[in-house]
Amino acid sequence: DGVTVVNPGSASEGYGALIRFGKEPKDIDLDLITA
Structure with a gap:
């Protein structure tokens, strides 16, 4: 139920x-x- 959004930051961070x-x-x- 609901929406899951994964927003990765810059790889260096x-x-x-x-x-x-x-x-x-x-x-x-x-x-x-x-990570």
Whole structure:
């Protein structure tokens, strides 16, 4: 349920963003992920 978007940062920095959209418009989780 919802959409997961992985947005990788530049390879040199080695980080990305994991965005999860819940059922509600305001239900959004943003997690910074490290490689």
